[in-house]
Amino acid sequence: MNDVPTVTLNNGVQMPQLGLGVWQAKDGEEVESAVLAALEVGYRLIDTAAVYGNETGVGRAIAKSGVPRDELFVTTKLWNSDQGYDKTLDAFDKSLTRLGLDYIDLYLIHWPVPAAGKMVETWRAFEQLYSDKKVRAIGVCNFTPQHLELLMHDTAVVPAVNQVELHPRFTQQETRDFCKAHGIQVESWSPIGGGGGDLLSEPLLKEIGDKYGKSPAQTVIRWHLQNELVVIPKSTHSARIAENFDVFDFELSDDDMSAMRSLDTKSRVGADPDTMNAGVPLGLAQFAHKLGLVKWRK
Ligand SMILES: NC(=O)c1ccc[n+]([C@@H]2O[C@H](COP(=O)([O-])OP(=O)(O)OC[C@H]3O[C@@H](n4cnc5c(N)ncnc54)[C@H](OP(=O)(O)O)[C@@H]3O)[C@@H](O)[C@H]2O)c1
Structure with missing residues (x-):
């Protein structure tokens, strides 16, 4: 079942190249059924975060799935207001408890928050977790x-x-x-353009996808894979979860990869890492998520 290609991280750990993102999947039934559907299809990488408020549901789905723990690759992230050495260690323990796991495969700093000036002491706590073997790999998000x-x-x-x-x-x-020069694996978020985006309605993606009998989403996911990126499209719909995984039986030609360069308008759908807020408290950020005030987390 597990035929996802992997990348080798700079410490030798193998990471699946395609996974399921669960941002905006509600805790409970919604996230559980999405994760179970993904594991059933063959996904082995699940990407959550403390601020998504759904680590408990992710953990329940993992427990129910019966997939051996060592076949899974679970990523979670430290929220901005938990940066700092002691707070990081505490937040990590809470994530681990919510997930019901005894180690995490990849722990990420969610945003650099340069104005807070805590990234170095936060990273020292990450190094501690890594040397204590509570995490198999440590990394960052949204770092320039x-x-x-x-x-x-x-x-x-x-x-x-x-x-x-x-x-x-x-x-x-x-x-x-920069990352390639330093041996850092790049992983793509909002890889198919994000929830509010209209990337998938680009005529070029339909035109290219049609040649291979693939959808715009599959075409874009394939573009990530062929660019040696790790990619974590999110869906809570089982048909789309399966569709997004059905990308290993075709290869975009060099011409099609080149043609897709014309889509690069250097436009973000999410926040700028230099100015992302200095840290709404975790509980408040999760509450905002429940109310749909999701801008805090992008
Ligand atoms: N580190 C960070 O700061 C950060 C920030 C944002 C996201 N992330 C991570 O990256 C993951 C992915 O990013 P994202 O959730 O922002 O955006 P995304 O995966 O690019 O797009 C998700 C959106 O596309 C829809 N969709 C999924 N498959 C589709 C398909 N085959 N055809 C048409 N529409 C489809 C989903 O709707 P349905 O669910 O209704 O199917 C959802 O609205 C997140 O879930 C999260 O794990 C990380």
């Missing part, structure tokens, strides 16, 4: 090359992963080049 330089200047472990907004309209070439 400048943030990464700051972090790496004062710490010992090079991040294994940088998860950033990345899709054909926002290709992040500078960050990708």
Whole structure:
């Protein structure tokens, strides 16, 4: 069942190249059934975060699935208001408890929050968790090359992963080049353009997809895979979860990959990492999510 290609992280850990994102999947039945549907189809990477408020449901689905723990790759993230050495260790324990796991595969700093000036002490706590073998790999999200330089200047472990907004309209070439030069795997969030975006209605994606008998979403997911990115499309619908996984039986031609470069308008759907807020408290951010005030988390 598990035929997802993997990438090898800079510490030797294998990470599936395609996974399920669960941002905006409600805790309880919605996230549980999405994760169970994904595991059934063959996904092995699940991407959650403390602020998504659904780690409990993700953990329940994992427990119900019967998939052996060592076949799974579970990512979660530290929310902004929990940055700082002691707060990070505490927040990690809470995530682990909610997930019902005894280790995490990949733990990520959710945003750099440069104005708070805590990324280095936060990373030292990540290094502690890593040396205590509570996490198999540690990484960051939304770090620009400048943030990464700051972090790496004062710490010992090079991040294994940088998860950033990345899709054909926002290709992040500078960050990708920097990460490649430093052995950091890039992972794409909002890979098919995000919930509010209209990337999938680009005529070019339909035109290219039609040649292979694939949908625009499958075409874009394939573009990520062929760019050596890890990709985590989100859906709570089992048909789409299956569709997004059915991308291993075709290959986009060099011409089609080149044609897709014309879609790059350097436009984000999410927040700018330099100005992302300094840390709405976790509980409040989760409450805002429930009310649909999701901008805080993008
Ligand atoms: N680190 C960060 O700061 C950060 C930020 C944002 C996201 N992320 C992670 O990245 C994951 C993916 O990003 P995202 O959720 O923002 O956006 P996305 O995966 O690009 O897009 C998700 C949207 O596309 C729809 N969709 C899914 N499959 C589809 C298909 N085959 N055809 C048409 N529509 C489809 C989904 O709707 P339905 O669910 O209704 O199917 C949802 O509205 C998140 O879930 C999260 O795990 C991380």
